[in-house]
Amino acid sequence: MTYLSQIKRKNGVLAIFSWIVLLLSSCSREVEHHSGEIFAMNTLISLSIWGEDTGDMIRDCETYLYSLEDKFSVTREDSELSLLNAQDDWMTLSPELEEVLAYSLRLSEATYGYFDPTLYPVVQAWGFTTSRNQVPSPEELDSLLPLVGADLVEYRQETQEARLPTGVQMDLGAIAKGYAADTLAELLREHDISSAMLSLGGNIYALGEKIDGSSWNIGIKNPYGGGSVGSVLVKDKAVVTSGGYQRYFIHEEETYWHIIDPFSGYPAKSGLASVSIVSDSAMYGDVLSTAFFVMGLEQASTYWREHQDFEAVFICEEGDVFITEGLKDSFSLISSYTSGSLQVIPS
Ligand code: AMP
Ligand code: MG
Numbered sequence: 440m441t442y443l444s445q446i447k448r449k450n451g452v453l454a455i456f457s458w459i460v461l462l463l464s465s466c467s468r469e470v471e472h473h474s475g476e477i478f479a480m481n482t483l484i485s486l487s488i489w490g491e492d493t494g495d496m497i498r499d500c501e502t503y504l505y506s507l508e509d510k511f512s513v514t515r516e517d518s519e520l521s522l523l524n525a526q527d528d529w530m531t532l533s534p535e536l537e538e539v540l541a542y543s544l545r546l547s548e549a550t551y552g553y554f555d556p557t558l559y560p561v562v563q564a565w566g567f568t569t570s571r572n573q574v575p576s577p578e579e580l581d582s583l584l585p586l587v588g589a590d591l592v593e594y595r596q597e598t599q600e601a602r603l604p605t606g607v608q609m610d611l612g613a614i615a616k617g618y619a620a621d622t623l624a625e626l627l628r629e630h631d632i633s634s635a636m637l638s639l640g641g642n643i644y645a646l647g648e649k650i651d652g653s654s655w656n657i658g659i660k661n662p663y664g665g666g667s668v669g670s671v672l673v674k675d676k677a678v679v680t681s682g683g684y685q686r687y688f689i690h691e692e693e694t695y696w697h698i699i700d701p702f703s704g705y706p707a708k709s710g711l712a713s714v715s716i717v718s719d720s721a722m723y724g725d726v727l728s729t730a731f732f733v734m735g736l737e738q739a740s741t742y743w744r745e746h747q748d749f750e751a752v753f754i755c756e757e758g759d760v761f762i763t764e765g766l767k768d769s770f771s772l773i774s775s776y777t778s779g780s781l782q783v784i785p786s
Contacts (some may be wrong), residue, residue, distance in 0.1 A: 469491070472487070472489050473487075473488050473493050474486060474487040475497040475498075475500070475501065477501050477504065479505055479507075480507065480508050480511065480512070480615060480616055480619060481512070481612070481640075482639060482640030484504060484640070485637075486500055486623075486637055486638075487635060487636040488627060488632050488636075489632070490630075490631065490632040490633065490634065490635075491631075493630075496627065496630060496632065500623055500626065503622075503626060504619060507535065507615070507619050510533055510535050510536050511535075511539070511611050511618075513559060513608075513610050513611070514568050514569070519533055519536050520536065520609060520611060523536075524559065524608040524609060526603075527602065527603060528602065529595075529602045530602065531598070531599055531600050532600065532601055537599045537601075539611055539614060539618050539722075540594065540609070540611075541594060541596065542614070542722065543589070543614050543726070544556070544589050544594060546726045546730075550727070550730035550734070552588070552589065553700075553701065553729075553730040553731075553734045554613065554729050554730035554733075555587060555589060556589060556592070556609050556611055556613075557588060557589060557603075557608065557609055558587055558610050558701055559608035559609055560583045560607075561587060561701075561704045562612075562699060563608075564579055564583060564704075565695065565699070565706075567686065567697045568610075572688035573690075574690050580703075580704035581704075583704060586606045586607050586608070587607075587704075592607070592609070613681070613698075613725060614722060614729075616639045616640055616641070616642045616721075616725060617679060617720070617721040617723070617724060617725025619642075620637055620643075620644040620679075620722075621644070621722050623644070624644050624646050627646060632646070633646070633647040633648075634648065634649060636655065641679060641680045641682075641685060641728075642677065642679045642721050643677065644676075644677045644721050645657060645673050645675065645676055645678065646675060654673055654674050656671075659678075659713075659752050660680065660682070661754075662683065662684040662754055663684070663712065663758075663778065666773075667773060668754060668760055668772060668776045668778075669752075669771055669773050670770070670773070671715075671717060671752065671766060671770045672769040673717060675719075676717055676718065676719065677717070677719070677724045678716070678717050678724070679715065679716050679718070679724030679728045680715040681698060681713065681728035681731075681732045682712060682713030682714070682732070682754075683698065683706070684713065687706075698729060698733060700733050707733040709733060709734060709735030710755055711731070711735060711736060711754065711756065712754045712755065712756050713732070713753075714731040714752070715728065715752040716731075716749050717750040717751070717752075719748075723748075724749065736753050736755065736761060739751065739753065740784050743784070744786055747786065750763045750765040750766045751763045752766065754779075757778075757779060758778030758779030759780055759782060760772060760779055760782070761783075762782075763783075763786075764783055764784060764786050767783055
């Protein structure tokens with residue numbers, strides 16, 4: 440073998456070797472897909488993540504969600520929120536509970552009290568948290584309404600303390616899953632995951648874009664049957680829905696759902712069957728979808744015009760679908776939906 444052919448051979452072996460290393464290293468950087476389903480925060484949560492070296496991310500997310508349940512569960516007697524509800528002394532809050540409590544007080548005011556984090560006594564009277572549903576008497580509701588109102592919550596930002604007067608109890612069920620979605624997304628971003636689909640009972644968080652670079656197509660459920668009325672294309676957004684169809688019971692042919700008008704104590708009847716909010720923050724969307732379901736289309740449209748920091752899809756009880764102007768190009772109704780027409784709310 441000549442010297443030259445030896446070099447050529449050596450170079451050939453080297454080339455093949457470096458090609459294998461390159462292949463192996465590119466393999467190790469291949470995008471992995473992991474998914475998981477857990478029951479936490481009183482809802483079925485499904486997580487789907489794509490990324491390099493995603494390792495134990497799903498397990499980390501599950502552990503994190505259980506830790507939030509320890510704080511926000513209103514039904515578990517040992518949760519932090521239940522401890523706050525059970526006493527009328529000042530209590531120092533965890534940073535998580537403090538953040539959600541403070542935000543809920545601020546947004547309750549911003550939504551003119553239609554979102555109210557102190558509805559627990561009324562929600563309990565209807566049996567929504569225990570699944571022992573009943574229709575409370577008007578007298579019972581009248582006696583509970585004085586215990587409802589965000590202004591009854593005493594909160595000291597400087598010392599991270601809160602105090603609930605006797606009988607006042609908070610229910611963060613209309614905001615906590617949004618907070619969970621936002622902070623889960625943050626956790627994933629910290630681990631360099633830039634593509635994930637998080638679904639927490641009505642709260643969807645579409646992190647980044649799909650791995651092929653396209654938008655996520657999020658279905659908006661038909662409140663009156665299976666399937667969806669349409670879908671919205673999004674990238675890096677939360678899509679949060681509140682609807683009477685999500686939890687309800689029927690008593691003497693009347694349907695009673697879990698979203699309550701804080702001013703009457705009765706399930707909200709504003710003419711809306713569902714509200715979906717498309718926003719950067721799922722916690723904001725969670726608050727707004729609940730508040731808008733109570734306040735109705737007209738007042739919600741005014742709120743949107745005044746704020747312009749989210750978009751919305753409203754499905755009316757008669758079937759018409761209203762979208763805010765910003766969704767004009769990203770929302771489409773499915774062709775088989777014939778229960779109503781699509782209308783755009785102008786700014
Ligand atoms: P969501 O599914 O986000 O609309 O939240 C509904 C849940 O929040 C209910 O199951 C109640 O626990 C609670 N809730 C009901 N009505 C209201 C309201 N007007 N404001 C805040 N929380 C509410
Ligand atoms: Mg909500």
